[in-house]
Amino acid sequence: MKKIAILILSLVMVGSFAFANGQGEEGGDDKPLIGVSIWSSTDTLGSQCKRILDAAAEALDVDIMYVDQGHISEQVTASAETLCAADCDGMIICNSASSEMTSVINTCNENQVYCAQFFRVIDPEANPNEYAIANKSPYFIGAVHENEVENGKNLVTILCEKGCRKIALEAWEAGDATFLLRWEGYKAGIDVWNSANPSDTAVLLDPQYGGTTSDTGRATAEAIINANPDIDALIVAGGGGDTLVGALAAIESMGLKGSIDVVSTDFLADLDSQLATGGMSAESGGHYCDPLFAFMLVYNAIKGNYEVPTDSFYDVEFPYLYVASSEDYQAYAEYFVNDLPYNAEELRAMAGLSVDDLKKAAASLSIEDVKSRRN
16 A cells, blocks of 8 residues: 555656556566656657667566656655555666766665666765665666766867857756866866966856756856846757757747857757758766666666676666767767667677676767667
8 A cells, every 4th residue: 555655646746657668557567667767758859768668678678667867956856755655676867966866776775676877967065965875775787877077178168169159058947966077177177268368268157947848948048148248158958859859949049049059968969950951069967877777786786697796786877979060970870870870689788798798888888879779
């Protein structure tokens, strides 16, 4: 009864969940059930994540369940309860603030459910308590993420090299763990540029927060531009893609498309067109495979193939892809949009890799890597 009560309460709070592979709550068989707690399984990035995860679940004969939690703190923690109440054997989660992971990990420990983060990692310096809990947990297996500070530096450097000197910043949620790292990188990039160019310095404005919808993204971009009509660049830090869609719509409706250089993280569905027409100057992201590798960590923990350490956790780092032209995008589209970067055979082979080899596979993912496997 307790599990049923938790499930009903959590579903009211979360408001969205779905099963893949045609299975319901009971699963109907002895297949592993892996849950996915994600901000959205339907926006630009989230739908790409779902596509690769569904392919992996089918290739490995695993049932999968999605809970959309909007990066709202109480819904993030409720999503873990929902997935445990649904008798998941493991879950992967894209949390918002790292502070949420105390509740998530404790829920997983209590229910003996394996857990891994994707697009996120707990910083030992910024969140020492959460980091210690993650290290000690026999069910928290690891995290898959990018070097967000380096990503931030790279995007700011692109803008500065294009001649931008007053750069506005639109984030999604205050306190989000990934945004804070990107922001650190943006500021570091500005400092490096200004140190090297003392007579031609650039300014980064404080972030304004645009949520994770196109409507809030648009309203926030309009407010930023109205308050700072002399900006020549806008960084839309991320948030799944819809925030950027709204920001670009605002810029175009104000007659400023091509006048404000826009960079972002999270690839758009129409990125090719945006690059060609001046809507976007550059974008990082693209591979959408963090959750796939988190899924592989959890899958192997469920199968007993990966030991879950109780004094550390597995840390898997991904390289970002960058595109700054239509030509760049065409190569990306061939292997990541028109098709998935891994086929069923490759997904089954990936599931048999050791942790070290899984890390190597993550580090090597690129357009050239996919091309080499297809040719």
